[in-house]
Amino acid sequence: MIFAIEVAIGGLLVGVMYSLVALGFVLIYKSSGVFNFAQGDMTLLAALALVGFLTIFPLWLAILAALVLMIALAIAIEAIVLRPLVARPPLALFMATIGLGFFLQGIGQGIWGTDPKGLDIGISDIPFKIKGLLISQFDLAGGALAGGLVFALVWFFQKSRTGRALRAVSDDHEAALSVGIPLRRAWAISWAIAGLVALVAGIMWGSRLGVQFSLSLIALKALPILILGGIDSIPGAIIAGLVVGASENLAEVFLGPYVGGGIQTFFPYLLALVVLWFKPYGMFGREIIERV
Amino acid sequence: MNQNPLLRVNNIEVVYEHVILVLKGVSLEVPEGGLVALLGANGAGKSTTLKAISNLLRAERGEVTKGVIEFMGNRIDRKDAAEVVRRGIVQVMEGRRKFEHLTVEDDLLTGAYSRRDTHLVKKDLDLVYSYFPRLAERRNVKTGYISGGEQQMVVIGRALMARPKLMLLDEPSMGLAPLLVQEIFDIVVRLNREEKVAILLAEQNAAMALQVARYGYIMENGRLVLDGDADTLRDNEDVREFYLGLTEIGKKSYRNVKHYKRRKRWLT
Ligand SMILES: Nc1ncnc2c1ncn2[C@@H]1O[C@H](COP(=O)(O)OP(=O)(O)O)[C@@H](O)[C@H]1O
Numbered sequence: 001m002i003f004a005i006e007v008a009i010g011g012l013l014v015g016v017m018y019s020l021v022a023l024g025f026v027l028i029y030k031s032s033g034v035f036n037f038a039q040g041d042m043t044l045l046a047a048l049a050l051v052g053f054l055t056i057f058p059l060w061l062a063i064l065a066a067l068v069l070m071i072a073l074a075i076a077i078e079a080i081v082l083r084p085l086v087a088r089p090p091l092a093l094f095m096a097t098i099g100l101g102f103f104l105q106g107i108g109q110g111i112w113g114t115d116p117k118g119l120d121i122g123i124s125d126i127p128f129k130i131k132g133l134l135i136s137q138f139d140l141a142g143g144a145l146a147g148g149l150v151f152a153l154v155w156f157f158q159k160s161r162t163g164r165a166l167r168a169v170s171d172d173h174e175a176a177l178s179v180g181i182p183l184r185r186a187w188a189i190s191w192a193i194a195g196l197v198a199l200v201a202g203i204m205w206g207s208r209l210g211v212q213f214s215l216s217l218i219a220l221k222a223l224p225i226l227i228l229g230g231i232d233s234i235p236g237a238i239i240a241g242l243v244v245g246a247s248e249n250l251a252e253v254f255l256g257p258y259v260g261g262g263i264q265t266f267f268p269y270l271l272a273l274v275v276l277w278f279k280p281y282g283m284f285g286r287e288i289i290e291r292v
Numbered sequence: 293m294n295q296n297p298l299l300r301v302n303n304i305e306v307v308y309e310h311v312i313l314v315l316k317g318v319s320l321e322v323p324e325g326g327l328v329a330l331l332g333a334n335g336a337g338k339s340t341t342l343k344a345i346s347n348l349l350r351a352e353r354g355e356v357t358k359g360v361i362e363f364m365g366n367r368i369d370r371k372d373a374a375e376v377v378r379r380g381i382v383q384v385m386e387g388r389r390k391f392e393h394l395t396v397e398d399d400l401l402t403g404a405y406s407r408r409d410t411h412l413v414k415k416d417l418d419l420v421y422s423y424f425p426r427l428a429e430r431r432n433v434k435t436g437y438i439s440g441g442e443q444q445m446v447v448i449g450r451a452l453m454a455r456p457k458l459m460l461l462d463e464p465s466m467g468l469a470p471l472l473v474q475e476i477f478d479i480v481v482r483l484n485r486e487e488k489v490a491i492l493l494a495e496q497n498a499a500m501a502l503q504v505a506r507y508g509y510i511m512e513n514g515r516l517v518l519d520g521d522a523d524t525l526r527d528n529e530d531v532r533e534f535y536l537g538l539t540e541i542g543k544k545s546y547r548n549v550k551h552y553k554r555r556k557r558w559l560t
């Protein structure tokens with residue numbers, strides 16, 4: 001039983017980091033109405049940049065520099081990709097993010113190389129005991145950081161004036177424009193936040209798995225979470241991330257041996273499929289409000 | 293009608309998608325504190341005129357290609373929409389464009405986004421609730437779930453939260469029951485009188501609009517064809533027949549603009 005709890009807690013901590021990646025998608029979807037295919041590549045770029053900056057700066061300055069880079073990137077994306085596509089069909093925007101993804105990948109690997117790199121942010125991976133439970137120190141730190149960021153983002157969106165404006169933009173961007181909300185700034189802000197999320201995810205996952213091309217594939221982890229939670233729900237992304245993290249870990253440990261392991265990679269999709277059957281908008285996806 | 297009007301639209305031309313010419317030489321004025329109606333059938337160009345003023349046009353790939361729009365003596369036809377709001381013009385778009393996943397109160401508060409005097413926002417929220425007591429009751433309900441009339445109140449109240457000098461109201465009567473239309477028009481008149489907000493009201497419902505407006509313009513096919521004091525317009529034979537549906541022969545809809553034009557040509 002203790003072992004099961006340890007497995008579940010380990011899964012939950014990893015799940016928080018999944019939530020974070022999924023949140024990156026949700027934020028962009030809510031504000032620009034587009035599924036941002038480049039989110040994984042933004043994560044890779046952020047991690048690559050951080051590793052690069054670490055060779056010249058101390059840790060805090062390197063993180064700051066990477067953050068500045070992600071914000072500059074957000075402003076550039078707004079000006080170069082989003083602005084010319086105003087009032088075009090959403091599919092055009094989606095295609096543009098695919099192009100953007102390849103572009104970012106190319107830039108990142110062009111500057112910092114394609115060889116796998118380690119990223120050490122100084123948190124050791126020695127497990128420690130709380131009340132008889134073995135818990136990974138690293139996962140705990142990651143979970144706490146991701147959890148703190150998630151909490152801050154939720155507060156920002158629900159309570160701040162800018163957050164309210166971003167929610168308005170996501171409901172009806174022309175109406176938002178009509179009350180004086182500057183769309184360009186709103187888009188730049190939400191992409192900058194997605195950049196911040198990408199950076200934090202890049203730090204956590206990069207120091208876990210190493211920084212290399214495959215880091216951009218953590219976006220695939222986000223897909224079942226988005227299906228489960230609904231692509232436009234912040235609480236949905238959080239809870240679905242936790243559910244996926246815990247359940248895949250439990251499945252791997254307890255069901256894995258019977259089927260030869262490797263359940264972790266497809267279990268979340270299975271779960272998502274089952275949920276879709278019953279809740280087509282995801283567990284928390286916002287319903288399309290239709291009134292006559 | 294005035295030496296220094298609040299708003300002066302001078303001979304503007306509007307083109308969508310670089311090729312579709314929709315407004316052809318439109319000129320109109322709104323005096324300080326005025327309540328002016330812009331009447332016309334569906335597709336006449338009323339919304340386009342309002343969007344040219346608020347510059348929401350750009351978001352729809354439209355452009356003012358000729359002419360000048362001045363607000364308080366300054367050109368605004370090259371300013372972006374957020375800047376126009378900051379200068380004191382807010383458009384209430386047609387079709388009750390509430391933010392459906394925001395609560396009534398959050399939706400109203402978005403109207404104050406561009407204001408610097410944030411300490412007065414709370415007071416103005418109470419002001420909006422005093423004009424629309426029903427919204428106060430529903431302040432925590434998402435606007436997607438309230439009635440059509442309440443939604444119209446939300447979008448007007450939200451515009452008021454920006455403390456505009458000029459409100460551009462696009463078809464507030466559309467799709468609402470006559471009693472509700474009356475209620476909303478009464479409040480619009482009160483906002484105009486008590487809060488000194490000038491109003492440019494685009495309407496197909498000419499009878500209703502001419503009841504509250506002091507001056508009116510009539511638009512057809514992207515051109516203004518007639519203007520005058522509301523009383524004069526109400527007594528005008530053509531307006532009575534084609535826009536108010538009042539004629540000896542019987543009720544005619546203003547959809548018969550073609551017929552109207554034919555007759556006009558024949559008259560001149
Ligand atoms: N975004 C647009 N692109 C192209 N044509 C448009 C657009 N919006 C309106 N139009 C055209 O401009 C004309 C005037 O429309 P509109 O200003 O909405 O009229 P009204 O508000 O009086 O009903 C119509 O013929 C309409 O088809």
Ligand SMILES: [Mg+2]
Nearest residue numbers: 338339340386
């Ligand atoms: Mg219209």
